[in-house]
Amino acid sequence: MKREVAWRMFAQEFNDAQFEEKGTGEMAPNYVITPLGGRVNRIFLVGVLTDVEPVSEDGGFVRAHVSDPTGVFTIYSGQYQPEITEQLTSIEIPAFVAIVGKSRAYIPEDGDMLYASVRPQQIMIVNPEIRDQWIVETCNRSLERLQAMNEAMKMTEDYASELKTLGYGTYFSQCIETAVQRYDHIDLEKYKRMITEALHYVTEGPGAILDTSQDHDSSSSTDNKPPAALPPDQKETSDEMQEAEDTVLEIIRAVEGKDGALWDKITEQCEKKGLDVDLIEEALNGLMEKGLIYEPVLGTIKTT
16 A cells, blocks of 8 residues: 655645545545645644643543644544654643644534544654744645646636646646535635745745736746735735734733733733734734744743
8 A cells, every 4th residue: 555645734724624535445545635635644744732631531642733824733642652642742832843644534423514633643843944944845835736726626627637738747636626526615815815824924024915827837836936915905904913913922022921921911011002902812813823822721821
């Protein structure tokens, strides 16, 4: 049996998955089908490990969360990988980690919503530079899938065959075809913003909008082409949020003690800087998603 590729994928796309493809036969792999054409059995992710908690009485089964700039991966580890579980519980939180793991899908009996998670096979503590490299590479991989999906959505049938004529590989084209056939609607603009915001987080520069309307060139499908500037209204919103996040982060660093900063204290200091409550909360959520802060206990915030 061939070894499955470990997909590089952001948490937002992985968590948006609504379908699972079950293999047939003994030991056949299962796949999580994502909106941009991911057919995920294994995944490689890098982010901030923000919490690990037992979900069984004996502590042999744990749940953890790893944050990237777009969202949070849910990690489960248990009795079948005791060494990994022990390693996971021994890591001092917060920490930058790289994880290779198996995708898992759960659909409650009383619902039709799919919940995707990861069962880790390998865990390594890494530095912020490795995390940033992963973000850039994952932006490139996501952009390639987004461009291919943009092309496929113009087609009516034989998606895989037509994508191959554009220069995409056979397996990649089949993955895109599977997603197009499964999803009634795929919001490409949403994933443009996801890639833009993730790249913006690494570069700390002005926001950018990605153009997928250009003709596909198979020789440069993963090139990091300079994106066009945001429209003025979107740029103003992006700049305002970036300034708010910078202000909130600076305040947290100033007021946090050994145990962190109380939420009310942060809000009070931010309001003195002219930020309203809604903007403060949005900035806090953004900083958590980027892994710059976390909530060790309810109502208390700490920087990573």
